Amino acid sequence: MSSPVPHIMTDAPYRSDVVASPSPEIGWRIRTDTPDWRQAAAEVEVTRGEGVSSHRIEGRASTRIAWPFPPLEPREEASLRVRVTGADGVTGEWSEPRRVVAGFLGEGEWQAATIGLPSPAETAQPAYLRAEFEVTGPVARGTLYATALGVYQVAIDGVDVDDQVMKPGWTPYAQRTIHETTDVTALLREGRNAIGVRLAGAWATERYGFRDNARPLYADQPRFAGQVLIEYADGSSQWVRTDASWQASTGPITASGLYAGEDYDARLALVDADGRSFAQAGYAADGWERAVELEAIHAPEARVSPFVRRLDELAVREVITTPSGRTVLDFGQNLVGRLRIRVSGAAGTRLTLRHAEVLEHGELGTRPLRAAAATDHYTLSGDGIEEWEPEFTFHGFRYAEIEGWPGEFDPSAVTAVVIHSDMERTGWFEASHPLVNRLHENIVWGLRGNFLYLPTDCPQRDERLGWTGDIQVFAPTAAFLYDVRGFLDSWLRDLALEQVDGVVPFVVPNALGAARPAAAWGDAATVVPWVLHERYADVATIERQYESMKGWADALIELAGPRRLWEAMFQFGDWLDPDAPPHLPANAKTDPDIVASAYLFLSTDAVARAAALLGRDDEARQYRAIAEDVRAAFLAEYVTPAGRMMSDAQTAYAMAIVFDIVPAEQQEVLGARLAELTRLSGYRISTGFVGTPIIQDALTRTGNLETARRLLVQTENPSWLYPVTMGATTIWERWDSMLPDGSINPGEMTSFNHYALGAVGDWLHRVVAGLAPDAPGYERIRIQPRPLADFDHAWAEHLTPYGTARSGWARQDGVIRVEAVVPPNTTAVVVLPDGRELEVGSGAHEWEVTDAAPAVAASRIGMDSTLAAVIDDLEAYEAIAGVLEAVDPEKAHAFRTNTKWSSGRELGEALAMHAGPDTKREIADRLSELSARREEATADA
CATH class of the missing domain: 2.60.420.10 (Maltose phosphorylase, domain 3)
Incomplete structure (x- = not known):
């Protein structure tokens, strides 16, 4: 018999019963041993107060179902359960009930004043706020609603109200802020109660921009607003809200910033003479002033994205003494979070904790951090064993340097705490190739590090911004590995708010100022909603984002004009093409106009499909016609009748194939040239942010699976596996973020945790393993x-x-x-x-x-063999490279990287620039021996 397992598919975070909508979508999963099981009907039952009602659903629908009951009221609790009937007529048992709590506020209920320090310092100052209040009788329920322009934590009677981190996160604060809804019933008691708030600036007070252009964007000082609704057992209620009667003070967090780190002086702990903390009733200590009411925070809305929490801990793997004598801890994994320490020593002892992702020549590699100090300080109180973890900052690091530790250092006293948005893990992959497995694990860790309230480019340097291009290419991989629907749904709301005349800014929230159109970046507006529909059957997000999608497409159509080509404007292009100089990452082989016009087609086509999905037939026809005009213009301008792209580079071919711009009958021709270009490069990566996520699909779709395999398993630089061979545990921003000699790439923009190039994960899932959606959701x-x-x-x-x-x-x-x-x-x-x-x-x-017979290497290989034959014969290639490496490593490197592995040149000719007569003779002898072994093996067989 079938047994339904219900789950609420709502806008609320996973593993939370709190929903943000009065009419949350619902769904359930079925567990059954019956093969070919299909649902014929389902009965959904809801218990609200003393009443029970049910709704019957005919047919197969079991996911993303519209709420079939009257809307929930604010704070209303309901219990939901379901039972299903299969096509075989058998009805299962009722599921276990699922609790649902309405987490949104009622109309006009938000009346909390926004408060902060009365006389803050010139720089952003962490603050402590408190108030006491009377609870006059038995409490039926207590609910805290709180938000900040900054980040905060609330404690009642000295106990933190939840285990969330860095709440409420980062949104376009002037247009959208988030409130948490927290059940605090268990923390309230009859009589005198106290509420205490710890507050810092984080995203709200950080300086954004590059080099001398960095500046605060949102606020000079953090602010907080909150209110507690106390509902008594007798039916009465009471609000406790922030206002100017609250007290404010500074305290042990003396400085805090995302980029700088956090300073904590335990001697300044806010504890009175009787041992009460500032968040407890009866606390009495000097130095507190009345808080001041500040400019109001934008009226907040209920959270629809997952909370950020502490989700993992890593112990020290190795203690390193660097060449300069410093103590560095290696946690074995590049991660995002902070350190938790246990230490004892004399009062006033100051510890310094510096963080970095890599070592360079044995020392902490901090240059890629740019202006981010990524340094925490802890000053001991001298009161026995002290435990501390920074609260309002985070770092991207594998290594941490410890300075000032009192006495003998014990590595068990330091733990790396991993934080990120608490999404449900939904996808796994494994292959027999250990380096590919590590690549996939690096992709997972890259997602974990950069999905912290919003999808960021990197988590360590003075940036950490929601770059639109990165998530545009990575969203399919992310949606397989984790349940990112609520996470990306929330971010897309911000994207729509930040559009200016349809133009999507480079980053969301837009911390960099004016919005300029850039292909592949702004197209996140049209691509990401479709990913959510493909993976979650999410029509609601496409419907809500439709005007955003259309606005972006309209802006591009206007830029393209009657030629229907997006030309001669600023573009990032195929960003970080490996052939681009370190200081000019946009100088790619593929012309940026080709990239821009390809995305013009992709986005107009996406809007046409969205209009059709939503039943907007006139607009569907309008945008379909425009997309076809763009296709025709693209083919006429950039593709020759013989099937060559005007930019004879892999990214150009991959876009034309994967975006379905070229007709089906021409794709095989383009695919053959793409495969040839890949072989000419020695099966090394030759694509950047735009081409890399799609080149494997372009090769596979056109019958070049073996070429895709060679590209995947390549370990020479640049390749997906080169960083793995260099010890990478996350995806790098550049193919060569670290050079083979162990030095960091000389470009000033280098990150070792940048998920964009890990978009290949989607191909591993769909193609190598073969698991993909064939219908939405x-x-x-x-x-x-x-x-x-x-x-x-x-x-x-x-x-x-x-x-x-x-x-x-x-x-x-x-x-x-x-x-x-x-x-x-x-x-x-x-x-x-x-x-x-x-x-x-x-x-x-x-x-x-x-099993189809594998391709067999040519039995004979020699100096008269073509370069194409050599590169396709790994054994021969490695023999040649090995001889050159032993004689002259520089020439060996030049041979590997500069040779065009064509079918029109012979090996002997190509070696003329790399080897003298003696070396050539040795190579010829090695190849002769190899050929003889093969011929002997063939004869024996």
Whole structure:
């Protein structure tokens, strides 16, 4: 019998019962052993107060269902459960109930004054706020609503109200702020109570901009506003709100900044002579003043994105003494968070904690941090064992330098605390290639480090901004690995607010000033909503974002004019093409006009599809016609009749293929040239931010899977696996953020935790393992694994809105075994490696196909072999490179990186610039030996 497992698919954070909407969408997952199970009907029951009502749903719908009951009232609690009936007529048991709490405020209920320090310093000053109040009887419920222009934590009677970190996060503060809704019933007691607030500036007071242009954008000082609603058992209620009667003071957090770090002086702890903290009733200490009411914070709305929490801890892996004698801790993983220390020593002892992602020549590599000090200080009180963790800052680091530790250092006294948005993990991948597995793990850690209230470019230097281009390319990978719907839905609301005449700024929130259009960056407005629809069947976000999507497309259409081409304007282009100089990252091989016009097509096409989805038929026809005009203009301007791109570079071909700009009959020709260019580069990456996420799909779609495999497993620089061979534990911003000699890239823009180039994860999931949605929200799944040569297995697993789906394959003894798990209430289209296509229902499935014979290297390889034959023969290539490396490493490097591996040149000719007669003879001998071994092996076979 089926057994439904309900889950509330709402705008609320995962693992929270608090919902932000009066009519949250609902859904449920089914667990059943019945194969090919489909839902015929469902009954949803809600208990509200003393009343119970139910709603029957006919058919298969089980995800993103409109709330079928009257809207919730503010703070209303409801209990929801469901039972389902299968197509076989069998009805399951009722699910366990799921509690739902309305977390939004009622109309006019937000009346809290915004308060802060009465006489702040010239720089942003952390503050402490407090008030006492009477609770006059038994409490039925207490609810705290709070927000800040800055970051805060609230304690009642000395106990923190929750375990959230850095709340309420960063939004465009003048247009949208977030309030937390927290149940504080258990912290309230009859009689005198106290509420205390710790407050710092963080995003609100940080200086944004580059070099001398950095400036505060939102506020000079942090501000707080909050109110507690106390509902008594007798039906009466009482509000406790911030106002000028509250007290304010400075305290032990003496300085705090995102980039600078945090300073804490434990001698200044706000504890009175009787041991009471400032957040406890009866606290009595000098130095407090009346708070002042400040300019009001924008009326806040309920949170729709996940909370940020402490989600992991890492112990010190190694204690390093650097060449200069400093003590550096290695945690073995590049992470985002801060240190927690346990220390004892004399009062006034000052510890310094510096953070960095890498070591350079054995010392802490801080140059990439630019103006970010990333340094915390702790001054001891001298009162026994002291434990401390910075509260209102975070760092991106693997290494931490400790200075001033009293007595003998104990590495167990320091722990790295990992923080990020608390999203549900939904996707996993594994392959038989250990470096590819580490690459995938690096992608996961890159997401964790940069999904902290908003999707940032990097978490460590003086930036940490919501760059639109990065998430535009990474969103599909993110949506597989974690449930990011609420996270990205919230960020898209901010994107729409920050648009100016349709133009999307480079970063959201827009901390850099004026908005300028840039292809692949602003297109986040049209691409990301479609990702949410594809992965979560999320029509609501497309509907809400439609005007934003249309505004961006209209701005581009106006820029393009009657030629329907976006030309001769500022562009980032194929940013960080590996051939671009370190100081000119936009100087890519692909012309920026080609990039811009390709995205013009992508976005107008996306708006046309969105209009059709929403039933706006006239607008769908209008934007479809414009998209077709753009396609025709692009083909006429940039693609020759023979199938060459005017920019003969991989990114140009990949966009034309993957964006479906070129007609199907021409894609194979473009794909062949793309594969040739990839081989000419020695199967090294030659693409930047735009081309890298799509080149593998372009190769695969045009029948060049082996070329894609060679590109994936390449370990020479630049490649996905080169950083892995250099010890990377996250994705780097540049292909060569660290050079082979262990020095940091000389460009001033270098990050070792930048997820954009990790967008290849989506290809690993969909193509290598073969798991992808074939209908919105995985209602129909596509199982189509492509076994890679020299791999023994690969698999992917994803928790879809319907349940867990899995696709994988393994090869052994000439057979490839394909396995799939299809969740209940869904179907799957299966395409096996031998080309067979079938459709299956839910359950576990397995098939076997004959393993196609692998490509065999030419038995004979010599000085008269073509360069194409050499690069396609890894054994021969490594033999040649090994001889050159032993003789002259510089020439070996030049041979590897400068050679164009074409079919029109012979090896002997190419070696003329890299090897003398003796070296050439040695290479010839090595190749002759290799050929002889192969011929002997062939004869024996």
